[in-house]
Amino acid sequence: MSAFPLVKFLTSAHQAHQFPPDTGVEVAVAGRSNAGKSSAINAITQRKGLAKTSKTPGATRLINFFEIDAGRRLVDLPGYGFAAVPGPMRHHWATLVESFFRIRESLRGAIVVMDVRHPLTEHDQTMLALAQARSVPVHIVLTKADKLGGGAARQKLAQVRKAVGGGATAQLFSSLSGEGVSEARGVVLRLLAAKPQKETPVGPADPTGAS
Ligand code: GDP
Numbered sequence: 001m002s003a004f005p006l007v008k009f010l011t012s013a014h015q016a017h018q019f020p021p022d023t024g025v026e027v028a029v030a031g032r033s034n035a036g037k038s039s040a041i042n043a044i045t046q047r048k049g050l051a052k053t054s055k056t057p058g059a060t061r062l063i064n065f066f067e068i069d070a071g072r073r074l075v076d077l078p079g080y081g082f083a084a085v086p087g088p089m090r091h092h093w094a095t096l097v098e099s100f101f102r103i104r105e106s107l108r109g110a111i112v113v114m115d116v117r118h119p120l121t122e123h124d125q126t127m128l129a130l131a132q133a134r135s136v137p138v139h140i141v142l143t144k145a146d147k148l149g150g151g152a153a154r155q156k157l158a159q160v161r162k163a164v165g166g167g168a169t170a171q172l173f174s175s176l177s178g179e180g181v182s183e184a185r186g187v188v189l190r191l192l193a194a195k196p197q198k199e200t201p202v203g204p205a206d207p208t209g210a211s
Contacts, residue, residue: 002046002060003045003046003185003189004044004045004046004047004068004069006067006068006069007045007050007066007067007068007069007074007177008066008067009050009062009064009065009066009067010065010067010073010201011065012062012063012064012065013062013063013065013096014062014096015096016096016100016103017103019061019103020064020065020073022103022104022105023071023106024070024072024073024106025071025072025073025106025108025184025192026065026072026073026074026075026104026106026107026108027073027074027075027106027107027108027109027110027111027188027191027192028075028077028100028101028104028109028110028111028131029041029074029075029076029077029110029111029113030077030079030097030110030111030112030113030127030131030148031079031112031113031114031124031127032080032114032115032123032124033078033079033080033120034115034116035079035113035114035136035143036113036115036143036144036175037051037076037079037113038051038052038053038076038166039051039053039143039175039176040111040113040141040143040173040175040184041066041074041076042175043175043178043181043184044046044181044184044185044188045066045068045074047069047210050066051064051066054083054100060126061075062078063075063077063078063097063100064076065098066132072192073080073106074188075100075104077100077127078093078096078097079123080093080123092100097127097130098130098157099185101130101131101133101134102134107134107136108136108137108191108192108194109136109137109138109139109187109188109191109192109194110127110131110134110136110137110138110139110186111136111138111139111140111141111187112124112127112128112139112140112141113132113140113141113143113173114140114141114142114143114160115143115144116141116143116144116145116147116148116153116156116157116172116173117144117147117148117156118130119140119142119156119159119160120129120160120163128140128167128168132155132167132168135189137168137169137191137194138167138168139168139169139170139184139191140160140164140168140170140171141170141171141173141180141184142156142157142160142170142171142172142173143173143174144174144176145172145174145177145179145180146171146174146176146177146179153172154172154201157170157171157172164179169187171183171187171194187197190193
């Protein structure tokens with residue numbers, strides 16, 4: 001049976017005030033345009049048409065909220081392509097995504113989808129930094145792994161893991177072959193089940209050790 005039998009589109013937001021109520025838990029899925037994010041969301045949720053896939057880089061401009069079931073959401077964050085986005089739109093994107101990461105108390109983790117052939121672009125680094133600033137766990141999904149040989153894909157995975165250090169976990173993925181899909185689904189489910197983390201680590205709760 002599907003892990004997300006009730007998943008459905010909830011709402012799109014072009015502005016922060018259009019975000020749904022900030023209750024329950026949610027996991028954000030981010031990625032540069034054309035990285036394969038929509039295909040990854042559809043593969044993870046086992047719903048072919050849930051997130052729109054397109055061959056036009058930059059087609060998604062809104063934050064899309066999907067309800068897994070009452071109180072649990074997946075949030076599809078828009079990404080931009082290389083030079084495809086004019087300045088004002090890019091500014092709007094940055095403002096919208098930044099406010100999402102800043103204000104959503106229900107955020108439990110972030111998945112950053114990257115094309116395994118071109119990981120850790122400037123856009124990817126921005127998404128990683130925004131998620132890490134919130135101290136939520138970040139998991140990198142290196143998709144289109146089918147486009148590389150197994151050895152080359154594993155080499156890329158090792159490079160990415162080394163580059164991010166302890167800042168994120170990472171895996172190989174292909175919505176085409178199905179590689180890594182259940183692993184990614186497991187990560188999403190674990191993040192949604194996790195207890196909230198403290199916003200800012202402040203060291204030992206009781207430095208005197210009295211309690
Ligand atoms: P998004 O813009 O990040 O949401 O990317 P899409 O999911 O729309 O995918 C962009 C393009 O890459 C589409 O043509 C997809 O068919 C293709 N694509 C996505 N995932 C994979 C994958 O795992 N393997 C291969 N070979 N192609 C993929």
